[in-house]
């Protein structure tokens with residue numbers, strides 16, 4: 349039996365799922381799932397489930413980073429008597445790491461010295477993500493020296509975006525030299541969504557056209573044509589496109605020079621491995637829902653009557669609509685479904701309702717009751733019976749996507765160092 353630890357370091361949370369699998373099986377069986385969330389809205393909270401055992405919203409002290417969260421979860425898992433599979437550290441065979449920026453890597457890589465340094469070099473291009481993911485890789489090498497570390501990249505799914513869509517209209521010599529192009533992120537989630545929706549609709553993934561919205565602490569939209577990424581809202585970095593918990597999303601690039609005179613100077617939070625400017629610090633960490641409302645909890649924002657909260661809500665709906673219509677036309681109106689996923693997409697009934705109201709003229713319509721009801725299937729259809737196009741909710745699972753990947757691809761990783 350093999351044990352896989354699948355680690356998803358997001359900007360506000362760390363989610364870890366534990367799986368077991370028979371040696372040649374490609375089907376991971378989940379043993380437990382733990383999440384530390386609210387890293388941007390302390391105190392952080394633990395969510396845990398193993399079989400019938402459930403912990404929800406346990407407040408944690410002194411957990412301030414993704415590395416703290418990882419160490420806390422690992423020790424929680426190892427102390428759980430109901431999880432004998434993890435009692436010895438050498439029992440963990442594989443650790444999968446979600447790495448947001450993978451540059452030109454088109455697929456998963458074993459994390460050896462070279463890959464590690466390459467991911468580190470890309471840290472400036474995903475300031476909320478790559479460095480925290482690497483802090484977990486280092487912790488794994490120390491605590492679980494027997495485990496094989498494999499990186500799954502959010503950017504890989506978008507390697508299929510056509511050149512005229514991923515090219516920025518700037519000096520091409522500079523663009524080429526510095527590899528300035530649209531990369532796109534949340535790709536592990538979009539791959540999961542593509543497979544899950546194809547299976548729900550009984551359609552081969554290669555024939556699936558969907559508009560997918562991954563709305564979490566970071567939010568993005570993806571135009572998926574014939575099962576592949578055709579366009580997405582994030583860009584060179586995860587800052588472009590939709591606003592998020594602490595991110596502005598796309599703004600006029602000139603705005604920053606009017607916001608502060610020191611936009612180009614190095615930020616206090618820069619380190620020897622990460623050179624971020626004040627502009628990047630402000631737009632990545634001090635904007636979005638936090639700047640508008642003081643909270644990063646979109647559930648609270650959606651429920652509030654405060655003007656600031658209503659404004660934040662309306663801004664999100666507006667910016668999402670900026671993508672749905674254009675992606676609908678990029679798919680020539682041949683759309684199998686509009687799909688909501690991510691923490692806000694899955695739990696935010698009010699947001700889904702407002703977004704779908706905004707595209708009713710295209711033929712989308714929600715069944716209000718289904719939209720309010722529990723969406724506990726992997727894919728739940730919430731469309732009105734009379735709607736021309738389907739609206740679905742997908743409980744995306746990046747950890748499961750990585751675990752499936754590692755079992756299917758074992759041959760490539762076994763025997764290699766990392």
Ligand SMILES: Nc1ncnc2c1ncn2[C@@H]1O[C@H](COP(=O)(O)OP(=O)(O)O)[C@@H](O)[C@H]1O
Nearest residue numbers: 358360361564565566645646647691692695696
């Ligand atoms: N009931 C709710 N309605 C709307 N949003 C919610 C609700 N509950 C949680 N959320 C939001 O989900 C987001 C977290 O999504 P998730 O995809 O788990 O985040 P991450 O990007 O860290 O992976 C948070 O912004 C949180 O506020």
Ligand SMILES: CC(=O)OP(=O)(O)O
Nearest residue numbers: 358359533565566586
């Ligand atoms: C890419 C990204 O923004 O990820 P997350 O939403 O997990 O922060």
Ligand SMILES: [Mg+2]
Nearest residue numbers: 358359564565
């Ligand atoms: Mg996430």
